[in-house]
Amino acid sequence: SLEYITSHDYVQLSTEKAKDSELIVLGSGNMGLIYFTQWKQRLTYEEIVMLFPELIPGLVNHSGIGFVLVNSITNGGMVIGQKGIYYLDNDKIVGENPLEDFGKNAAMHLKRQNSFDNMPDIMVNSFYDSKHDEVCAFEELIGSHGGLGGNQTRPFILYPSEWNDPGELVGAESVYRFLKREIEKLDS
Known part of the structure; x- marks a missing residue:
């Protein structure tokens, strides 16, 4: 629920043990892919919340993140932003639409992506500053590709x-x- 997300604050954690983790994090422009490699299947939103209760709220409450995409057992594809959730399966929005600034085709693209067998457990998209038409890349590049927002959507x-x-x-x-x-x- 939106209350679950908004009740958590972003917390900076140590990365000293990252080499021992059972997780793969990939960046492609302003899209990030998080795979929990110790499970063969894609984890659901409910499983992620149970196993890592601070992770999703920590991500969406970070100023550099626009939204995350996860798959729920009960709700299907969920696009979760800091102030709202977009349910992809029925186009229902609770709170503010996290896709509002990402273009009229954002939901369509995410529905397609969420159907892929190799979809990550969590897909992360950076924020989009519509005033300056800029996204925050997760890699050291001047331009961006792979996610939603900015010139890459045109x-x-x-x-x-x-x-x-x-x-x-x-x-x-x-x-x-x-x-x-x-x-x-x-x-x-």
Whole structure:
């Protein structure tokens, strides 16, 4: 619940024993992936809360985090922000919408991502400052890719002028279909 998240404060913990942990944390632009490697299956929100009660509140209450995506036994995909939860399976919002500033297609992209077999136990997306159009990358780069927010959500495709205008392309599948269609025309 939102009360559970808001009742916890961010706590800075020591990382001295990180080498002994049974966890993998990967950063890709402003998206972070957290895998608990001692379990073969993806842990649910309920299991994470039971095993690591401070982890999810600690993440979402950190100023550099915009939201986390976890999967719940009872609620399915949950996008949890500091002041609200977006339930992906039924598009219900409790509190403030944590996806509000991340674009009109954010929920669609996260629903797709949450369906992948290799989805991490916790997917973390950095904050997005809409005033300055900036995200916080989890790696030492000037630009960003992989997560939601900022210029990375406004990609472009440079293609030959004789190709048909595809209109708005949303998601990897639509880009693939467009490119495949135009490349097949080259063979005919």
